[in-house]
Amino acid sequence: MPQTKNNPERSFAASFADEGPRSQAATGLVFLWAGLLYGAQTLAYGAIEAGLFALSGSGGLILALAPTIPFLAVIVYVSWQGRTSQKGVATRALNACYTSAGLVNLVIAIAFGVLAARKQNMTIWLLYPIVICAMQGAAWYAACAIRRKVWLGAISAGWFVVTVILTLLVTRIEAYLLVLGLALWGLMAAPGYALMKRAATEPDNA
Template sequence: MGRVFFKSRVAEPADLAFARSFPGEGPRAQASAGLVFFWAGLLYGLQTLIYAAVEAGWIKVPSSYGLCLAIGPTLPFLGVIVYVAWRERKGKGGVATRALTACYTSAGLLNLIIALTFGWLAISRKSTTIWLLYPIVICAMQGAVWYAASLIRRKLWLGLVSAGWFLTTLALTVLMTHVAAYLFCLGVALLVLMAAPGYAMKQSSVRERALETLRTEKSVNTGSDTDPQAAREALAFIKALVDRGEQVQLSGGLLLLSGGLLYGVQCLLHGLDMSGSLRMGALGHLINGILPTILFLVILSVVLWRDRHKTHANAGSRAINAAFGGVGLANLFMNLVFGYAAFTQKLWLIWMLYPISLCALMGAGWYVAAVAQRKLWPALVCAGWFVTAVLLAWRVETPEYLLILSGALVLLMAVPGYLLMRSDAGQRA
């Protein structure tokens, strides 16, 4: 990768401009994000607290005002969105802006898919429990995002926000049978963990903009923009962000390939057994239940042992570790949430919502990859995961459910893993 960034002195000014889009657009993007977070947390937090008070019997809202309460926060929030979009219409469209837009859009797509699937299942099965799981899943996703941000930026308060979202996930799970307390907890979380961090981001962006202005004025006065040595030093920073890409691509591809094949075959066998096409028996179910995990852990151990001497100290590897750590934490908490809810409610359907949530999460992740890399095949994988989430909700509690999941694991996990391995081999050559 270093050859790309240090190919010639002629290319240094253009590459330096690309590098500086990260710190240059950071405060602007942070201000916009902070503004959106602040108003979303404030408006919807207050709305949820009012619903909690109504549910508890503390206040009464006339039916004529019910619609106003339902849509009231959305109208001013849409105004905030329009204002932010208008203010940013002439902003720079560099890599930082593109990454921020991709993250927001992927979160919106994830929210849309979860809302559609959970909402449809809640209505068709006449289950309030399913609909109450929707905010819990979103809280787990928020925890994952803030966790990644805390590791990448190395700021304690971001980690505290992440911990707050994960604790909220657990609290909402326990309070599902007490709707008033559930709504009160959610309302407080929106105010404390969304509105307050949004305000903090806005204030931080003001300070960072002031520092960036001072740096720009200093570089103009000293002429550092035209200094080749200064260009090389600045480019060394951006090189660190991507320097480990080839190193982790082979390992990540191998894990995706093996995981997709092993668990894809597992779901296929379970689906064939449910449809009556195959009879595995008690021993067969036991082997099919634990063997894929044992084999995957063996492969994971081999990969970790092989990569044990590779350093992961730079910003690029730290970002990758943070992303995988956030997804892993979200996966862990969703396991606890759906497992606890399914056990206490004695409803197997709730556990089958877990793969639907994971498919939506995978789609969001691949969307960011598609926008960042500007490649078609990650976009197709993203679309495939979102379609899979909808199909699983449609065929839930049927043998086709596991067959659809099996096909998705092979086509949307194993095949992309193979493509990543091939891409890594081509880059090494």
């Protein structure tokens, strides 16, 4: 124990070992449902743009709001489950990364939304997901640096690649939405599921 206290790296590792499984399971659950729900929504919008089907005014409103209610339920569940857990330095560091990224995403969404509405220019709004993808790449890179897992770095690289692809497709809305929807499934939902599976196989020492 004295060695752990005197060695910051060992202290960090010990904290992460205790907190890892629960933290990974909660994070994975959020990413899984966020990726599935918003990926499906994005692909539905892509299908509409491609003329595969159309929605009435009420149908459009339902599609716009459909992912939000179940996702908020997931957030409430995760928050309730983790209300009494003691978080170590590794967990706090990761939570800070994802929380700060989420707050920045919210502010950017408002800024791009207001600007797009004022200019009546859809292209301005399409720049918002591009920025979000870059933010996801940065957040996953931070997770890779903290956890020192190569696969997390691969997810980060994937988000950066998607950022470039979306930039090139910003004037081709159907392809843009297809790539974004598949990215949400492949680079958010799938890693979220992987985090949950890894957490289930790791011992929880807490």
